[in-house]
Structures are given as structure tokens and as C-alpha cells.
Amino acid sequence: MTEHAGAAELLNVDGLSIANGDVTLVDDVSFRIAPGERVGLIGASGSGKSLTASAIMGLLPDGMSPSGSVTLRGRELLGASERDLSRLRGKDLGMVFQEPMTALNPAMRIGRQVAETLTIHGTSRRRAADRARELLDRVGLPERTAGAYPHELSGGQRQRVLLTIALANDPSLLICDEPTTALDVTVQAQVLDLIAEGVRDRGSALLFITHDLAVIASVCERVLVCRDGRIVEEGPVADVLSAPAHDYTRRLLEAAL
Numbered sequence: 001m002t003e004h005a006g007a008a009e010l011l012n013v014d015g016l017s018i019a020n021g022d023v024t025l026v027d028d029v030s031f032r033i034a035p036g037e038r039v040g041l042i043g044a045s046g047s048g049k050s051l052t053a054s055a056i057m058g059l060l061p062d063g064m065s066p067s068g069s070v071t072l073r074g075r076e077l078l079g080a081s082e083r084d085l086s087r088l089r090g091k092d093l094g095m096v097f098q099e100p101m102t103a104l105n106p107a108m109r110i111g112r113q114v115a116e117t118l119t120i121h122g123t124s125r126r127r128a129a130d131r132a133r134e135l136l137d138r139v140g141l142p143e144r145t146a147g148a149y150p151h152e153l154s155g156g157q158r159q160r161v162l163l164t165i166a167l168a169n170d171p172s173l174l175i176c177d178e179p180t181t182a183l184d185v186t187v188q189a190q191v192l193d194l195i196a197e198g199v200r201d202r203g204s205a206l207l208f209i210t211h212d213l214a215v216i217a218s219v220c221e222r223v224l225v226c227r228d229g230r231i232v233e234e235g236p237v238a239d240v241l242s243a244p245a246h247d248y249t250r251r252l253l254e255a256a257l
């Protein structure tokens with residue numbers, strides 16, 4: 001008998017493996033995210049977190065081949081056409097990366113970059129400029145930001161802009177890959193709050209990638225622990241932090257103290 005996926009499910013990663021030539025970098029990773037659920041993916045540098053996120057978004061580096069299955073609301077993403085994937089990205093799927101400068105167009109004013117995300121996915125041009133200013137205001141950026149270029153902003157301001165773009169179309173899932181790692185400590189907390197608030201206000205689910213346990217504890221409900229391309233432990237954040245089942249998780253915890 002075929003098992004039907006739960007109706008409540010949003011993202012289903014099932015047996016995802018990623019190979020580069022004959023080297024397996026991500027090995028049989030499976031997890032699910034329910035609508036509105038906030039899930040952390042933690043692990044040391046090089047454990048396969050970013051590749052997992054890239055596979056979900058259809059942005060794997062050239063030459064890497066994924067196998068297994070990744071569905072969003074029941075739709076298979078692995079092997080989907082670039083046309084379908086780009087329609088999904090920025091609409092159903094928002095993303096924020098570690099380095100905001102590379103994700104922004106250096107030659108385009110901020111307001112226009114936010115407005116374009118809206119018009120590409122159906123907002124009228126007339127409405128988009130106003131809406132872009134509203135959204136920038138919502139993450140605490142001053143009005144003049146709309147007329148600025150990326151290089152005129154601080155790292156924290158640029159990350160707020162990326163978050164604005166990622167959330168502009170109320171995505172069902174926001175993926176953040178080390179979004180605060182490159183920021184000053186004081187700014188990190190502000191951006192984290194904005195991410196948590198942004199997904200909560202929209203009912204968006206969150207996949208939050210970090211190597212920082214404290215960050216997971218403050219933002220996520222559930223945590224997946226990744227090691228050498230595999231998920232070695234998962235559970236509610238409070239359970240995993242108070243009683244880690246796996247040696248590797250214990251060591252991560254000790255390192256964070």
C-alpha cells in the first residue's frame with residue numbers, strides 16, 4: 001500500500017544525496033517541515049548544510065548531482081525545470097545567505113530591487129514601489145534606503161534588505177544559511193529578531209542553518225544535527241539541548257558553553 005504524505009506537510013526531503021563525481025557530500029538526508037514550523041540545521045563547517053539548502057532551492061554548483069526527493073507542497077523540486085524553479089524562488093521559497101553583497105545587484109537602487117521581486121511575481125508596477133517602501137520600513141530601515149545603492153549600506157542594513165526581498169511575497173518557506181555569521185555581534189541579535197518576527201507574522205516556515213547552537217535555541221522549535229553529510233540526531237530543541245542522544249551533539253554543546 002502506498003503511504004500518503006501528511007496533508008499538513010510543507011517540505012519533504014526524502015533520501016537526499018548529493019555527489020560530486022564519485023564523492024558523496026550529502027548522504028541519504030531525510031527530514032520534513034510542517035507549515036509555519038521553525039527548524040534549525042546545525043553542524044560543523046563542511047558538514048553539508050549549505051549543499052542541502054542549495055539542493056532544495058535548485059541552486060547546486062555545476063557538476064553536483066542530487067538524488068532522492070525534495071517536495072514542496074507535494075511538488076517534486078529535484079529535476080524541475082529552471083523556469084519552474086525560478087518561479088518558485090522569491091515567491092513560495094525565500095532565501096537569505098551569509099553574504100548579502102553577492103545577492104544584491106550593485107548597480108540598482110534598493111527600492112527598485114525590492115519592487116522587482118514584487119512585480120516579477122504579480123504585483124502591479126504602480127503598487128510595487130509603495131509596497132517596497134512599506135516593507136523596508138517594516139525591518140527598521142529609514143526611508144532614504146529605497147534610493148540608496150547596496151555599497152552605501154552597512155552589512156546589517158544589507159542583510160535587512162535581503163530579508164525584505166526574501167519575505168516580500170510571503171513565502172511558505174524561508175531558508176536562511178548563516179544569515180548573521182558575517183555581522184557584528186550587536187547587529188546579529190537585531191537581524192535574528194527580524195527573521196523570527198518576519199516568519200511569525202506571515203506564518204512562513206523556516207529552515208535556519210547555523211553552526212551556533214544558541215541561535216537555534218532562540219529561533220527554532222526543532223533541530224536537525226548534521227555531521228559529515230548525514231543527519232545524526234533530530235528532535236525538539238529543548239530535548240536535544242537538555243539530553244543530546246548523540247556524542248557529536250554533546251560535543252557541539254560542550255563547545256558552545
Ligand SMILES: Nc1ncnc2c1ncn2[C@@H]1O[C@H](COP(=O)(O)OP(=O)(O)O)[C@@H](O)[C@H]1O
Nearest residue numbers: 020025043044045046047048049050051052061
Ligand atoms: N562547489 C563545490 N565543489 C566541491 N566541493 C564542494 C563545493 N561546495 C561544497 N563542497 C564540499 O561539500 C562539503 C559540504 O559543504 P557545505 O554544504 O558547504 O558545508 P557547510 O555548509 O555545512 O559548511 C564540504 O566538504 C565542501 O568542501
Ligand SMILES: [Mg+2]
Nearest residue numbers: 049050051177
Ligand atoms: Mg555553509
